[in-house]
Amino acid sequence: QKEVEQNSGPLSVPEGAIASLNCTYSDRGSQSFFWYRQYSGKSPELIMSIYSNGDKEDGRFTAQLNKASQYVSLLIRDSQPSDSATYLCAVISTGTASKLTFGTGTRLQVTL
Amino acid sequence: SAVISQKPSRDICQRGTSLTIQCQVDSQVTMMFWYRQQPGQSLTLIATANQGSEATYESGFVIDKFPISRPNLTFSTLTVSNMSPEDSSIYLCSVISRYEQYFGPGTRLTVT
Numbered sequence: 001q002k003e004v005e006q007n008s009g010p011l012s013v014p015e016g017a018i019a020s021l022n023c024t025y026s027d028r029g030s031q032s033f034f035w036y037r038q039y040s041g042k043s044p045e046l047i048m049s050i051y052s053n054g055d056k057e058d059g060r061f062t063a064q065l066n067k068a069s070q071y072v073s074l075l076i077r078d079s080q081p082s083d084s085a086t087y088l089c090a091v092i093s094t095g096t097a098s099k100l101t102f103g104t105g106t107r108l109q110v111t112l
Numbered sequence: 113s114a115v116i117s118q119k120p121s122r123d124i125c126q127r128g129t130s131l132t133i134q135c136q137v138d139s140q141v142t143m144m145f146w147y148r149q150q151p152g153q154s155l156t157l158i159a160t161a162n163q164g165s166e167a168t169y170e171s172g173f174v175i176d177k178f179p180i181s182r183p184n185l186t187f188s189t190l191t192v193s194n195m196s197p198e199d200s201s202i203y204l205c206s207v208i209s210r211y212e213q214y215f216g217p218g219t220r221l222t223v224t
Contacts, residue, residue, distance in 0.1 A: 042217070042218075043202075046214060100155075
């Protein structure tokens with residue numbers, strides 16, 4: 001069973017702080033990694049994809065990938081109340097024909 | 113990214129009946145997926161909808177319960193058959209566009 005694990009939270013950070021969301025995965029051969037944001041009652045929205053080790057930055061978001069440690073993270077700088085949502089980590093594992101395996105999600109609360 | 117629409121956005125159905133959910137994409141895509149998200153849970157893949165052939169179902173999901181059509185590269189339907197209250201969920205259509213996966217707005221189904 002190929003798994004993706006996340007802390008369910010809630011992770012509470014004050015406005016303006018850095019939120020750090022973490023995800024581990026079991027399939028060492030996984031090549032593609034994604035972060036989705038899901039507001040309550042809405043569908044998941046793709047915010048970051050990362051395929052190689054290191055950091056990838058897009059605005060206030062930075063995705064970090066460490067394949068040796070089987071770890072992917074999402075940093076949100078200058079957190080805003082509008083960032084409050086559930087963040088889903090998703091992985092394409094080897095031999096799954098592009099099918100995503102999702103973690104259970106981390107609920108982020110940005111407080112004023 | 114692809115623009116995905118779903119119909120209906122929500123419905124309340126009686127047990128024992130069936131509901132067909134439609135998914136329309138604004139561009140031709142090879143891979144379309146149907147997911148279910150039960151309250152407070154992450155996403156579970158039901159099946160991959162293949163154009164010109166039968167859908168590929170995940171473990172725990174069967175064609176008799178969730179028949180899928182994929183008549184062309186921009187459209188698919190998912191039918192939830194002989195519904196029970198346990199089928200109450202959000203059903204999401206998803207497509208891969210330029211190696212990234214995007215989700216429709218979802219169909220919120222309540223079975224009474």
